Structure formats: structure tokens, C-alpha cells
Amino acid sequence: MNNSHTSLSRRRILLGAAAASAVTVTGAAAAHAAPSTAAPAGEAPPARGARHLVVRDRIAGARLAGGPARFQADLHERLDAWLAFWSANSPRVWSTPVEVEGRVGAGGDTFTLHAIRVTRDDETRDAFAAGRSDAAHLATLASLHHHFPAVRVEADGALRVADGPAGWSGSGEQVAFAVTACRELWGLRTADPTNWREHVSRAGHAIDPASRSGWAAFTRASLRRGLRTESY
Numbered sequence: 001m002n003n004s005h006t007s008l009s010r011r012r013i014l015l016g017a018a019a020a021s022a023v024t025v026t027g028a029a030a031a032h033a034a035p036s037t038a039a040p041a042g043e044a045p046p047a048r049g050a051r052h053l054v055v056r057d058r059i060a061g062a063r064l065a066g067g068p069a070r071f072q073a074d075l076h077e078r079l080d081a082w083l084a085f086w087s088a089n090s091p092r093v094w095s096t097p098v099e100v101e102g103r104v105g106a107g108g109d110t111f112t113l114h115a116i117r118v119t120r121d122d123e124t125r126d127a128f129a130a131g132r133s134d135a136a137h138l139a140t141l142a143s144l145h146h147h148f149p150a151v152r153v154e155a156d157g158a159l160r161v162a163d164g165p166a167g168w169s170g171s172g173e174q175v176a177f178a179v180t181a182c183r184e185l186w187g188l189r190t191a192d193p194t195n196w197r198e199h200v201s202r203a204g205h206a207i208d209p210a211s212r213s214g215w216a217a218f219t220r221a222s223l224r225r226g227l228r229t230e231s232y
Contacts (some may be wrong), residue, residue: 053108060084063098065115072108075163079111082147086116086140089223092128092232095119095162102158112160116140130157138184139226145177146219168215178209178218 056066056076060083071079087096101115116128126132128140141159144151148161152173168174175193178200182191190197200209200218207214224230 059100060087060097061117062100065099065101069104070108071104071111072163075109075111078147078163082143083116085146086143086223089143089220089229090118090127090227091229093120097127098124109163110157110160112154113140113144114158130154130159133157135185135226135228137226138181139223141177142181142185142219142222142226146216146223151177166216167212168210170210174184174215181218181222181225185222 003042012076016113024197034116034139039150052073053071054073054076057064059076060080061131063085065227066101079118083097083100087094095118097118099115099117099119100113102111102113104111113128114130115126118127125217128136130137137157141153142153144159144161148164149164149166149169150162150171150173154158154160175196179191179196182188182196186200186203188196188203197208197210205214205221209218221230
């Protein structure tokens, strides 16, 4: 895609996650022992609920490279919503995504994204590619943080998500993304894991990004900055 995107360091994001974890303080509460749920001798243990898996060959209308895959139904619905959101905030000269390359986990509840392809000027192009460190990569990471609670950058640049409701949790991955987004997309070069929220506030972001609504607004704004669509 556009080679003019600012070059980013994927290694910085990976190292940032470790640094963010070091400054995250978590409280511990004493846990009461739970009563035993073991079945009496001679009785079979209760059956676990079967996972609802669905076979799909598309995500939000974009064909899935490699053919149909088995997803947990909730994950596929969330992926549909995510890709539609990504597309709605992408440049107008791009088509809606025509192909998504990724891998579904064995249990159907995780997805690892490798590429998003669109057409422009009658050519199919990679709008996002795992192996390319640019602003579009960070923008796509922002869009996934907008929709999923756990997003991990793999060593090869692929983005792995686990299903669940999105929102701020203060995880090392979220803080590492936020700091990198501040530095690379917002121009806040001195942001770090301890002060990035203050930097974002001074930059005119009205809502605390470490709140549910603030995190949604921050990730959306970061997506648009990365894809250079913040002006419309």
C-alpha cells in the first residue's frame, strides 16, 4: 500500500508491553476456598456446554483467504463488526475489504490477522500486512483494541485477538499500544507508560482514555490518524 506511511518499530511495541507490565500495579484479595464440585463416586461428572461453532468463509463480506474456517459464533460476529468499522474509517479511495488473510485458533475463539486486502484503481493491494511496520499497521492494531479485550502483536507482526467485550483493562498490551500510538500517531514523543494519559488530555482528547468510552474514542481516533482519515 502507501509507502509514505511513517515507519514504525514493531519491536518497540513488543518491548513496550513488557515495560508497561512492569509499571502496572495489581491488587490481590484473599480468596475463600470454593466448595468441591466433584461428582460422588459412581456418578458421571456434569457435561460441559458444547461450544457453538459456525463455518464461515467471509468476514464482513470479505472472503477469507484459505477458504472456510470454524469460528465460535460470538467471535465471528465481533470480527464482522470490527472489519466494518475498520472499513468505515479507511480512505475513500479504497474499496471495502475484498479479502482477509488470517488463522482461526483450534477452539474457534481466537483469530490471528495477517493481511487485509482492498482494491484501488482496479488493483488489489494490501491495506494491512503483518510484515510491514507502518502507520496502517498501528492503525489496524488500534481498530482491534477498539473491538477486543485482548490483542497481541506476534513476532512476525501478525495481530492475535481473543473474543470478549472490548474496554479498558490496563493490560500491558493496551498500555504498550497506547504509548506507541501517542508517540507515532499523535506526535507526543515524550509519552511513556506513566504519563501517556496526561499527554493525550493535553492534546485535546476530552475523555479519559482509561475509561470505557474514553478508550473507544482514543482507539477510533488513533485508527483514523494512522489511515490519515482524521480530516473527514
